[in-house]
Amino acid sequence: xxxxxxxxxxxxxxxxxxxxxxxxxxxxxxxxxxxxxxxxxxxxxxxxxxxxxxxxxxxxxxxxxxxxxxxxxxxxxxxxxxxxxxxxxxxxxxxxxxxxxxxxxxxxxxxxxxxxxxxxxxxxxxxxxxxxxxxxxxxxxxxxxxxxxxxxxxxxxxxxxxxxxxxxxxxxxxxxxxxxxxxxxxxxxxxxxxxxxxxxxxxxxxxxxxxxxxxxxxxxxxxxxxxxxxxxxxxxxxxxxxxxxxxxxxxxxxxxxxxxxxxxxxxxxxxxxxxxxxxxxxxxxxxxxxxxxxxx
Amino acid sequence: xxxxxxxxxxxxxxxxxxxxxxxxxxxxxxxxxxxxxxxxxxxxxxxxxxxxxxxxxxxxxxxxxxxxxxxxxxxxxxxxxxxxxxxxxxxxxxxxxxxxxxxxxxxxxxxxxxxxxxxxxxxxxxxxxxxxxxxxxxxxxxxxxxxxxxxxxxxxxxxxxxxxxxxxxxxxxxxxxxxxxxxxxxxxxxxxxxxxxxxxxxxxxxxxxxxxxxxxxxxxxxxxxxxxxxxxxxxxxxxxxxxxxxxxxxxxxxxxxxxxxxxxx
Numbered sequence: 001x002x003x004x005x006x007x008x009x010x011x012x013x014x015x016x017x018x019x020x021x022x023x024x025x026x027x028x029x030x031x032x033x034x035x036x037x038x039x040x041x042x043x044x045x046x047x048x049x050x051x052x053x054x055x056x057x058x059x060x061x062x063x064x065x066x067x068x069x070x071x072x073x074x075x076x077x078x079x080x081x082x083x084x085x086x087x088x089x090x091x092x093x094x095x096x097x098x099x100x101x102x103x104x105x106x107x108x109x110x111x112x113x114x115x116x117x118x119x120x121x122x123x124x125x126x127x128x129x130x131x132x133x134x135x136x137x138x139x140x141x142x143x144x145x146x147x148x149x150x151x152x153x154x155x156x157x158x159x160x161x162x163x164x165x166x167x168x169x170x171x172x173x174x175x176x177x178x179x180x181x182x183x184x185x186x187x188x189x190x191x192x193x194x195x196x197x198x199x200x201x202x203x204x205x206x207x208x209x210x211x212x213x214x215x216x217x218x219x220x221x222x223x224x225x226x227x228x229x230x231x232x233x234x235x236x237x238x239x240x241x242x243x244x245x246x247x248x249x250x251x252x253x254x255x256x257x258x259x260x261x262x263x264x265x266x267x268x269x270x271x272x273x274x275x276x277x278x279x280x281x282x283x284x285x286x287x288x289x290x291x292x293x294x295x296x
Numbered sequence: 297x298x299x300x301x302x303x304x305x306x307x308x309x310x311x312x313x314x315x316x317x318x319x320x321x322x323x324x325x326x327x328x329x330x331x332x333x334x335x336x337x338x339x340x341x342x343x344x345x346x347x348x349x350x351x352x353x354x355x356x357x358x359x360x361x362x363x364x365x366x367x368x369x370x371x372x373x374x375x376x377x378x379x380x381x382x383x384x385x386x387x388x389x390x391x392x393x394x395x396x397x398x399x400x401x402x403x404x405x406x407x408x409x410x411x412x413x414x415x416x417x418x419x420x421x422x423x424x425x426x427x428x429x430x431x432x433x434x435x436x437x438x439x440x441x442x443x444x445x446x447x448x449x450x451x452x453x454x455x456x457x458x459x460x461x462x463x464x465x466x467x468x469x470x471x472x473x474x475x476x477x478x479x480x481x482x483x484x485x486x487x488x489x490x491x492x493x494x495x496x497x498x499x500x501x502x503x504x505x506x507x508x509x510x511x512x513x514x515x516x517x518x519x520x521x522x523x524x525x526x527x528x529x530x531x532x533x534x535x536x537x538x539x540x541x542x543x544x545x546x547x548x549x550x551x552x553x554x555x556x557x558x559x560x561x
Contacts, residue, residue, distance in 0.1 A: 047560070052560040052561075054559060070413075073406065073407065076408075078406040082399060083403075084398060086303075088307060089306075100298075101299060
């Protein structure tokens with residue numbers, strides 16, 4: 001049984017359709033990316049999974065339980081998109097406070113997380129209101145992950161973290177997955193999802209555009225290829241199979257390729273190429289491709 | 297539950313301690329005033345130029361100038377009503393609306409804690425706090441009578457007056473919690489709670505002072521908290537008990553009903 005199964009989930013806030021028929025599941029040992037721009041419905045989905053918001057239609061099962069049941073949250077760690085902590089409490093007191101809701105499950109990962117995220121004793125000893133946004137985010141992360149929960153729900157987890165800490169965070173997430181934990185990582189920072197997730201769902205205006213592996217998404221997306229020839233660009237490039245679009249200016253050609261790249265490479269091999277740039281497809285490209293398609 | 301209580305106590309202890317100290321201090325001080333000053337003579341001197349109607353109104357409002365009347369009035373004085381009301385209204389407004397405003401409720405209810413348990417923890421904490429406050433008033437008045445050699449009101453009557461005071465404040469807690477279950481900002485909810493408490497107090501006062509407005513007393517919650525009659529009869533009227541318990545049960549029930557159903561935040 002998958003730790004999290006969502007089927008046909010819909011939610012309206014008055015006239016606004018926040019979610020419309022969202023379906024996906026997160027398996028044990030998987031880091032699942034949940035992508036979409038602000039307002040797409042990512043946070044609403046997570047809040048429904050936690051029972052904070054009531055679903056309009058569809059079903060959500062967390063370890064087979066309805067989110068209304070407290071038992072569904074016994075083994076779930078949660079980081080909200082906007083971490084707001086009690087300003088008068090110290091970091092240590094906040095971690096103890098949240099650990100206190102799970103008396104049977106000690107926060108065994110706390111020390112590891114504190115060290116990995118670079119929290120120092122003085123950070124944890126001061127009232128939270130005096131801490132920087134990044135440090136509060138780290139405390140929120142430790143609070144969410146300290147119990148080594150079987151399901152982690154992380155909403156924009158790297159907001160405010162510096163690149164080194166982001167890297168440490170990614171390593172921690174991979175560690176969770178390797179121990180068989182399920183992670184739902186909601187983000188609009190696409191590179192973050194790309195580096196840790198095996199599968200992603202792309203959400204647009206409350207609807208899932210696609211659920212796929214990163215590899216398959218890359219295969220389906222348009223990739224940009226830039227070629228500079230020693231002489232003029234050869235004619236007929238735009239008719240080569242796989243080239244969706246070709247912009248040719250003098251000796252330089254910008255080509256957008258979809259799917260198998262071999263026909264394009266064979267055609268280019270017949271020409272005298274001076275410079276050839278074919279970067280790895282970024283998730284941004286995939287994302288924009290889906291959005292452009294949707295907008296069209 | 298224990299975790300939530302610990303947090304509430306850690307956060308509010310200064311406010312609760314100060315409110316309780318003001319309340320208990322006032323109850324003690326009133327004993328000193330009653331023992332040390334000949335209030336009937338003082339009032340007669342001060343009011344000798346007042347129109348007779350005004351003298352009558354003041355006497356009616358305070359309920360007489362006997363020691364027992366004055367000590368009973370100490371449980372209905374604006375200072376003690378304000379101290380108790382502040383505790384009840386602040387705790388209720390922050391229980392839901394305040395936590396939503398601060399953005400912390402989402403994180404707390406994301407833990408394995410049910411809304412019912414969260415709600416019960418806040419209600420029980422407020423009840424315990426108001427009970428401690430009322431008992432502090434009882435202790436202060438008993439101590440004050442001993443220190444100043446007064447034997448105006450017996451301990452049993454003081455306990456009953458405190459119980460009535462406790463029920464009145466718990467009613468304001470329940471009413472404000474009901475508003476809090478709908479609200480998003482503690483300030484607005486507190487304001488609404490204070491406004492209702494103030495209107496009730498004014499309706500009661502005006503109803504007492506002006507015979508043509510006497511009907512208002514019936515519609516004021518404060519009208520059912522009558523320490524003077526408790527001091528005289530030695531019991532809380534059954535009608536008052538029924539009304540307080542009914543209001544507390546109805547408003548707590550409605551507040552929980554709304555809280556269970558609303559989307560957070």
